[in-house]
Amino acid sequence: MAEIYAAALINGLLIGGVYALVALGLTLIYGVLHIVNFAHGSLLMVAMFAAWLMAEKAGVHPYAALPVVALAMFALGWLLYRYVIGRVSRGEDRAILLATLGVAVVLDNVFLTLFGGDTRQIESDLTFAVIEAGPLLLSVPKVIAFAVSLLLAGALWAFMALTDTGRAIRAVAKEPEGARLMGIRPERIFALAYGIGIGCLGAAGCLLLPSFFVSPHVGNVFVLVAFTIVVLGGMGSFPGAVVGGLLIGVTESLGGLWLGESLGPIGISLVFIAVLLFRPTGLFGAAR
Amino acid sequence: MLEVPMLEVRDLHAGYGAFGVLHGIDMVVGAGEIVAVLGANGAGKTTLNRALSALIQPSAGAIMFEGRNITHAGYDTVVQAGLIQVPEGRKIFPNLSVRDNLLLGAFLRGRANRARNLARVFDIFPRLGERLGQLAGSMSGGEQQMLAIGRGLMAEPRLLILDEPSLGLSPVLTEELFALIGQLNAAGLAILLVEQNVVQSLAIAQRAYVIEHGVVALHGPAADLADDPRLRTAYLGLA
Numbered sequence A: 001m002a003e004i005y006a007a008a009l010i011n012g013l014l015i016g017g018v019y020a021l022v023a024l025g026l027t028l029i030y031g032v033l034h035i036v037n038f039a040h041g042s043l044l045m046v047a048m049f050a051a052w053l054m055a056e057k058a059g060v061h062p063y064a065a066l067p068v069v070a071l072a073m074f075a076l077g078w079l080l081y082r083y084v085i086g087r088v089s090r091g092e093d094r095a096i097l098l099a100t101l102g103v104a105v106v107l108d109n110v111f112l113t114l115f116g117g118d119t120r121q122i123e124s125d126l127t128f129a130v131i132e133a134g135p136l137l138l139s140v141p142k143v144i145a146f147a148v149s150l151l152l153a154g155a156l157w158a159f160m161a162l163t164d165t166g167r168a169i170r171a172v173a174k175e176p177e178g179a180r181l182m183g184i185r186p187e188r189i190f191a192l193a194y195g196i197g198i199g200c201l202g203a204a205g206c207l208l209l210p211s212f213f214v215s216p217h218v219g220n221v222f223v224l225v226a227f228t229i230v231v232l233g234g235m236g237s238f239p240g241a242v243v244g245g246l247l248i249g250v251t252e253s254l255g256g257l258w259l260g261e262s263l264g265p266i267g268i269s270l271v272f273i274a275v276l277l278f279r280p281t282g283l284f285g286a287a288r
Numbered sequence B: 001m002l003e004v005p006m007l008e009v010r011d012l013h014a015g016y017g018a019f020g021v022l023h024g025i026d027m028v029v030g031a032g033e034i035v036a037v038l039g040a041n042g043a044g045k046t047t048l049n050r051a052l053s054a055l056i057q058p059s060a061g062a063i064m065f066e067g068r069n070i071t072h073a074g075y076d077t078v079v080q081a082g083l084i085q086v087p088e089g090r091k092i093f094p095n096l097s098v099r100d101n102l103l104l105g106a107f108l109r110g111r112a113n114r115a116r117n118l119a120r121v122f123d124i125f126p127r128l129g130e131r132l133g134q135l136a137g138s139m140s141g142g143e144q145q146m147l148a149i150g151r152g153l154m155a156e157p158r159l160l161i162l163d164e165p166s167l168g169l170s171p172v173l174t175e176e177l178f179a180l181i182g183q184l185n186a187a188g189l190a191i192l193l194v195e196q197n198v199v200q201s202l203a204i205a206q207r208a209y210v211i212e213h214g215v216v217a218l219h220g221p222a223a224d225l226a227d228d229p230r231l232r233t234a235y236l237g238l239a
């Protein structure tokens, strides 16, 4: 019995790592641009399709494709901000929000037209590979996804904390006028931050593919979870996204065990409400 | 003046949208000078600074910096040229540590000597050196002002604009601030000083301009202006 719980706990942690990576991109974009990126789920879907296409058409394993897909998604995010979102919104928060929503609608329907509504999966030796850890069987792709996600989260943290560009991103988030006086161009920083957030999705897509189906609707599965994590962890907080991601992963997994597949997600809502009851700004959110 | 002045402003017009604030400002700052800019609230002093730093685009006129026309340059070009501003309200990065704030001062300019300049800023403001890891937003008003000036110095300014640096400082700190301005100037830095402390500013500056309703109402050697009865009327808006 204890083993079942241990297995659920570990599985929850593993999937929580990827949730954290998805949420990290979302929280970064929120922290800098002060908007919720409604296109997040759709762009994750695009990343998963990119990884799927590379595997199906070019025979490149998603893990090998990760750097390329992450870079390509970064570029896509940068371009989207530079030429669509930033341009139509002219810096007005409400308009940026609508612009990201518009991007989501367009992407969803383009992919629906191109690929139909079917779910797809890649053939890979890894998909069903497991490693034995004592009495537990751990899915190899999930372990890899977890480890790489946390590694990337750490790298992103170091980038934000220790590089001049990272400092500039944080500076622009709160004081764009002061940043201009240092010669920092906020519009460039915004595009960069959006690109990095979307680049995280590129990595997440590749990490998810060996164990997940891809379809034009796959983003919806993750985006709600990611929004929950960002709010739970504290809007704009990096540690919040990571801890929140793991917490939600575990909650989902244990909830599924106790309440069954259909009622399980209630657990997430309960944890969400409980945390916000005691800490309205989220686990790591700055007090207002 | 025979040599090219450090900063030369000619018939500058600027404002916000259709709302004109500056209606033809002429001004010169020579190398190594402290020039005071005085004027009542709303006269247009900060607007002038914003135009000089290219945060707003002038609608007419010209700005020359060290012989170079920067009237329509971007704000990053202006920083790169060494025209650095410590703005009204400080505008430090509240969510960054003291150290990160200072490092960003050298984001575009002064990067090569960043470590040396950092040490120099700590020499000038030992308090900043003691608070390296503290979030800037949690510092006292006076400390934040030190940080804002320190951050400006990190960019190795050729001309430093200080917009109401004594705002919110105690008389003792204000005294220290003016002493510091004197020292920086003695070391060769040209300073454009916008202040409400008329007496202290005129004591330290070589020349001064009094702005009234977006035009220069008075200008001349600071010592002369200090005794000029027109200063009072211009300043109090009684003219």
Ligand SMILES: Nc1ncnc2c1ncn2[C@@H]1O[C@H](COP(=O)(O)OP(=O)(O)OP(=O)(O)O)[C@@H](O)[C@H]1O
Residues within 6 Å of the ligand: B016, B019, B021, B039, B040, B041, B042, B043, B044, B045, B046, B047, B048, B088
């Ligand atoms: N962003 C803005 N948009 C519209 N009008 C502005 C803006 N900033 C300033 N103004 C107006 O421009 C005029 C000049 O303002 P400015 O800040 O330049 O004055 P100032 O001389 O610096 O005053 P103070 O001594 O109070 O700092 C004022 O009438 C002000 O209301």
Ligand SMILES: [Mg+2]
Residues within 6 Å of the ligand: B045, B046, B047, B088, B163
């Ligand atoms: Mg002002």
